[in-house]
Amino acid sequence: MLNETVFRSEDVPPADRFGYWAERLRKTHAPVTLSSKHTHDFRFTQRVLDLGSVSLWPATFEQVTIRRTPKLIRQSDPELYHMSLVVMGTGAGTWDDGEATYRPSDLHINDSAVPWEIRTGAEPVTALGLEIPKALLPLPRAVSGRPLPRLVTSREGTGALLCDLLTRLASHPDQFQPSDGPRLGTAVTHLVAALFAHLLEAEKSLPPETHQRALILRVKNFIRRHMHDPQLTPSVVAAAHHISVSYLHRLFQEEEITVAAWIRRLRLEAACRDLADPALGDVPIHVIGTRWGFPRAAEFSRAFRSAYGMPPRDYRHLSQTSPAL
Template sequence: MQPQIFDTAPLPAGDRFGLWLEMLARTPTLMRIRTEHADNFLARAEFLDLGAMQLIRHRYRPLDGVRTRKLIQRSDADCYLLAVTLNGVGVADQDGQRGVCPPGDITFYDCARPQELSHYADEDDRAASIVALIPYDALPLPHRRLTPLFASRMSGREGIGALLADYLIRITSHPEQYHAVDAERLGGVGLDLVTTLLGRHLVSEEAVPTEVRRRALLAQVQAYVRQHLGDAMLDPRTIADAHHISVRSLHRLFEVEETTIAAYIRDERLARCRRDLADPALGDRSIQLIAGRWGFRDKAHFSRAFRAAQAETPQAYRTRHLEQARIVNSAASEVNPARTD
């Protein structure tokens, strides 16, 4: 996927702020902006369309913003906004509530209601955030139930909040790693995580549909597995205990995905091993050491699992990919020989 990028850096300093305001006027986040850097407003916005959810990764000079009822009438405002602070401190006010969000925290508000915001950063630094724009009908939660959460502060450093923040950061940091055909599915996973996070902060999680809770739990379990692949003791009991569910419930979670938890762990470990075996920078590292790094402590078991998945031995796989890398690097050197003068 390729994001649409708006960057004021290539523009004349005197034009930057005005053109930033023109860009902002074409989004549902139209605001009246004040900043001490209007004479040289360095800012960048990267827009990524994930179907029902649009992501915008912002980086800009410190500013204050006000969204009035008149400005709301001039924009398509039937949506929510969820923001993850990446750098600086964000402050959001809406309906008499205020959320002060340092890096890693999350806030949420309704674009159809007046609001105020400020985003500050250290001197000579730029504020940064990721914004998710979510249409009302894309979020399966009663609108009236969400009012207590507007302009609230939610942690993005633990639990489901951390999983959501990490998910948004990963996608917006490397959108080129994903295919355009995956956009709708990626947006759906993001919406499930947002819905579950908001549900956790409501009085009752029963407002969150059962299927949404299941998919969010699956995403949490998968993230946990990826973080602990190097632990040879990783097993269904450990994973179930970490998520306060029974082993039976864990197995049912993966049955719906037409796989098993054991197969998921194995496939993720093999994927990491393939990556390392094909990496020229790790060419002097033994195959057994690479396998052990990702939880395969038994050499024979690793070889059998690898051959079953790849139809070749780990050594053959490594030799083939390292030779391909050598040929590519050699060709690149011939095209762009190093200068010796």
């Protein structure tokens, strides 16, 4: 599981909770001032996931107004870009050059060197916060100094790919090892750089490595969304991304696994989760195999036994009787 630290308002007395949240924001992002209608008993939870030099912090919190003022910037600037994916609730942001309103699935961007004010709605907000040091982004100085849009869609293109990755990391940190953190942070950084370059119409300024890493992530996301399709093959994946099969295989050389093997592993991992789910205990094993791209029961059984050393039926039995499996 990724290294994760959890902070809850219940960790401190009610009178100290608002100050505790303010301190969390200062440590997670940058010095800010806060006000709220709930200062007497402010409720929040925050999880901080360690992705090396990058941090991802899913959080839920009550109504609040947060300000990053010119005075605070002069006192301390950690030189970060902050991004938040709104999962639940609403908010509005104000900058010297305009305003933006945020709703679920919106992605907003802040710069620690720019004054701003964020006001959340009356209902609690759930968001995925992301902090990236500016120095990590492979953008030319002339590009990195230009103002970014404050509101970005997460429904298409690189924005959707980035939000899918952040959501998966926040929802399933148990699917990764602590040692994966820095590698995942690098992947997130390349995606953010690709998104910023697109927003600034400066894609040509990105180094080849960033283009390549962003393409690999797009390919993997495509495979995850289509792995239930038994017709999903390297040829289909390559055609969907307008690249040759040989280039697709070269992209995966650094992954130390072939494309076909990666597809098979994802399918088997998904089947494992279904087999271990007590709620699916009455679903026939061949149906689970078909659901995850194995339309023939014998093929599913052979692949499963080869990967896990036992047939699917035995795995289901053991996983539902042994918590350690």
